[in-house]
Amino acid sequence: MEKQKLGLPTDRVTIRHVAEHAGVSVAAVSKVLRNAYGVSEALRTKVENAIDLLKYRPSTAARAMRGRTYTVGILVVELTNPFVPVLLEGIDAGLAEANYKAMVGVGRAASKLETSMIESMIDTRMDGLVLIGPQISGSVVAQYAKQIPIVAIAHHEPQATLYDTVNSDDFAGAQMAVQALASRGYSDIAMLSYDRSDSPSSVVAVQREAGYKAAMAAIGLEDKTRIIRHPHPSEPRTKELAALLSSKDRPRAIFAWSDLDAIPLLAACHEAGVDVPGTLAVIGYDDCSLAGQPAVSLSSINQDPHALGARASELLLSRIEGREEAQHVVVQPTVLLRRSA
Amino acid sequence: MEKQKLGLPTDRVTIRHVAEHAGVSVAAVSKVLRNAYGVSEALRTKVENAIDLLKYRPSTAARAMRGRTYTVGILVVELTNPFVPVLLEGIDAGLAEANYKAMVGVGRAASKLETSMIESMIDTRMDGLVLIGPQISGSVVAQYAKQIPIVAIAHHEPQATLYDTVNSDDFAGAQMAVQALASRGYSDIAMLSYDRSDSPSSVVAVQREAGYKAAMAAIGLEDKTRIIRHPHPSEPRTKELAALLSSKDRPRAIFAWSDLDAIPLLAACHEAGVDVPGTLAVIGYDDCSLAGQPAVSLSSINQDPHALGARASELLLSRIEGREEAQHVVVQPTVLLRRSA
DNA sequence: TGATATACATAGAACGATACACAAAATGAC
DNA sequence: GTCATTTTGTGTATCGTTCTATGTATATCA
Structure with missing residues (x-):
């Protein structure tokens, strides 16, 4: 025994x-x-x-004592966002070619847990780390980057010198969404975001808000600019949605920061008898699989998560091989117009 | 350098x-x-x-050479099923109490990849493994269980002696679904499952099909028994759904093996103008978060994934501590009736 | 008092690979 | 045919822990 x-x-x-x-x-x-x-x-x-x-x-364990483990750690904030699994696949595919393996840790959007997971990955002597949408600030990431090669995805920090980043151009994506709505004649365009009290500017939602504002200003609609903040999708927000739809100053079009919010919004519209797009036009973000379903048919912005993941694994491998200077990749998103807008 | x-x-x-x-x-x-x-x-x-x-x-790496790593591996088939993240949380919570950490590997429903991930976890000297809905057969799991403590979730193999299992009673859950529909007067009840050509009987969908058949037989409806097989939810199946709804012998009620299939089904009904539950009653499985949304309001079977995860971590920890005899936990699911049935 | 537990602390051999320094053999240049 | 160079293979210290064996006080008992 x-x-x-x-x-x-x-x-x-x-x-x-x-x-x-x-x-x-x-x-x-x-x-x-x-x-x-x-x-x-x-x-x-x-x-x-x-x-x-x-x-x-x-034995990876023994290898870890002196050389490489041929294993990299991936830290994800949460798995509920359907965009994450595809991203993981992209990373995995790139790593597999080089005979590397990946282990995933879930940070559950708590920065305390995130740091502890990162440390645990360093302790297990992973060769490198991919951080997906980390809550922790750029300076904390930089600190860890001194100890281990790091590539961050969905983390806007283009000035970082100690680690690489791979991002979809969230600013441009938001602009595209606004332009798509504007070109269809809508002007009363609100943005649906979430309550991100203490998030650093590296967080994607912040970038999308900025893109929204800039695009509204560019077409002379700064007075119509309005950001509605709901609780994070991890919490129920049925009431808020119902209130929004029945309110007097309901906007004519809504750009939601994520399909995670856009789809419940569509459902609430259906529930409340609000016609989409007749009474309210909606465009989401992420182009999750549900958005493409004919019954849903939600317009959305596609980030090509598979490509993002592939680029990230490339960068990480080259950094493990010794590259020192930081690289920052930005991938352009595309608009997919469907029935909802 | x-x-x-x-x-x-x-x-x-x-x-x-x-x-x-x-x-x-x-x-x-x-x-x-x-x-x-x-x-x-x-x-x-x-x-x-x-x-x-x-x-x-x-250093976990150094520890791994002689003692424990205080890290366990979790192997998930796929992350797209919304039931998985909650399960992971349950496991994590139980492990955290004992100062253990978890690392997740994604098997992507390929048994080749699954075995390679398991081996990789053994190589990194994890202290134990939790397998969630593994594709590999019970005998293969048993083989690995000789090398490392294993607890399998959503893997029906109650005779296993070398490893533990934690399951929701999928057979009973399916019976409950049928009974719920029957008690509301429906008799023409079909089951919507997926094409699981070469899956071992340990797979949950197989158990649910058996439960469905048994329940139908129990209330004298064996002649109405009908299992419709669509592609796995990872593939698009819009055509199949449309065909099903427009077919002449469309059933009066459908029990879907998972919300992953039930929700697109509801969407397709809405699309095709089929009234739910007036023309077609629907009940799903997993009680995913979307099912509870008022706009969706899908009846479903809840497995209490958090509890499943908690029990699994308990079992794994006690097995790591030296327990030898296998334990097989079965948790009873509950029915949640909503508007769709 | 001596014998014997008991509690606490230590030294040093593992664990299984890597990587450095070096030896031996093969090759090449003249 | 000699010397320099390159190629190929080996011996062994080393990574940071755990764990066994062993030692040394201090307390307990007859």
Whole structure:
């Protein structure tokens, strides 16, 4: 039973067994594993045969003590946003090519938990980190970036010098949404955002608000500019939606910061008998799978999350390889017009 | 730059520094860390002070070489099912109490990828594994369970002796759904499932189908029994839904294996002008957050994912502590009747 | 008093890989 | 045929913990 408490219930195949079986030194096997310089073709095949035969897998734990783990950590704020899984797929695909694995930690939008997860990932000696929409501020990220290569997605901090960022152009995306509505003749365009009391400006919603304001100003509608703040989608907000729809100064068009808010809004419209787009036009953000369903048919902004993830994994790998200067990638979103606007 | 390539860019605070600073041996510090037997109060406080002062964090990587990592791996099939994030929260909460951390791997419903993730988690020397709705068969899980403590959720294998399971009673849940519909006078009740060609019987959808059939038979409706198979929700199936609604032998009521299918079904009804529940009654499964929205108001079966997760973490922790005999927990679901049925 | 527990602390060998320094063999230049 | 250089392979210290074995006080008992 003591053995059970220990972490070694099984007789693992180690690099030593492989070396013995192949009739070479431990160091030689290690070289093959890392495809390091100085291995002949003959040696390589001998070792690889032994590996296959013994079904040897190097212990990441042991590797972590001196070299790389070939594992990167991904920190996500929350999984409920349907845009996240696709992003993860994009990252995963890029990593898989280079024989890297990913482990996901969920920060649940609590900065305390986020830092503790990051530290835990550093402790487990991951080779690099991808942060998705982190709540923590750029300076905190920079602090960690001194210890481990970091790429942040959905985190607007173009001046950062210690880590890379990959972003959809949220500012431009919001502008596109406003322009799309304006070009269809709407002028009374409000934005539906959420209560983001203490969020740093790196947060995407802040960027989208800025883009909204700029676009409204650009077409001479600054007096119509109005940002409605509801609780975060993680909380119920049926009442707020109903109140908004029945209020006297209900806007003619609404740009929602996320489909996560736009879809319940559509549902509330249907409930309250408000015609979309006849009485109220709606455009969302993220182009989640539900938006495309004919029954929903919500206009939205597509960020191409798969591409974002792919770019992020590229950047991270090159940074792990030693790149020092920061890179900041911005991907342009696209508008998808459907029935709701 | 060589240093950068190595994994040790920073000067980590090690257990040795702590020991030196506290004026005790390395072994003593280790004992405090693991709160092992044989440490005096005086020693403990001395060491803890030093730890706080130096901001020491034990290296999980090094721990992994000999002892525990205090980290468990969670393998999820896919993240798109909204029931999963809540489950993760439940697990996380239970683990946090015992100072354990969780790392999530996404298997993306590919058994090849699943096994590779499991192996990777074993290699990183996680202390235990939670598998959520694994595609791989019970015998494969058992194989891994010889190497590492495993608890499987949403995996019906009550005979398993090498690992534990936590399940919602999917068979009973499906019966409840049928009974709920039957008690409201419907008899032409079809089930909407997905094409699960090569899934083992441990998969939840299979259990729900069995429950459906049993319940239909129990109330003398075996001749009305009909299972409609659509592609998995990860694929678009608008056409199939439209065809179903316009077909001549459209059923009077539908029990969907998941809200993931029931909600698009509702949308399609709305689209096609089919009145719910007047013309077609619908009941789903999972009680996802959207189902409760007044505009949607979908009847559904609630599995209490948070409780499932909490039970799973309990089981895993006790298994890590050395428990050998398997335990199989079954949690009863509840019906939530709303407007759709 | 001596014998024997008991509690506390320590030294040092693991764990399984990597990576440095170096030796041996092969190659090339003249 | 000699010397320099390159290629290929090896020995072994090392990473930061845990854990076994062992030591040394101090308390307990007959």
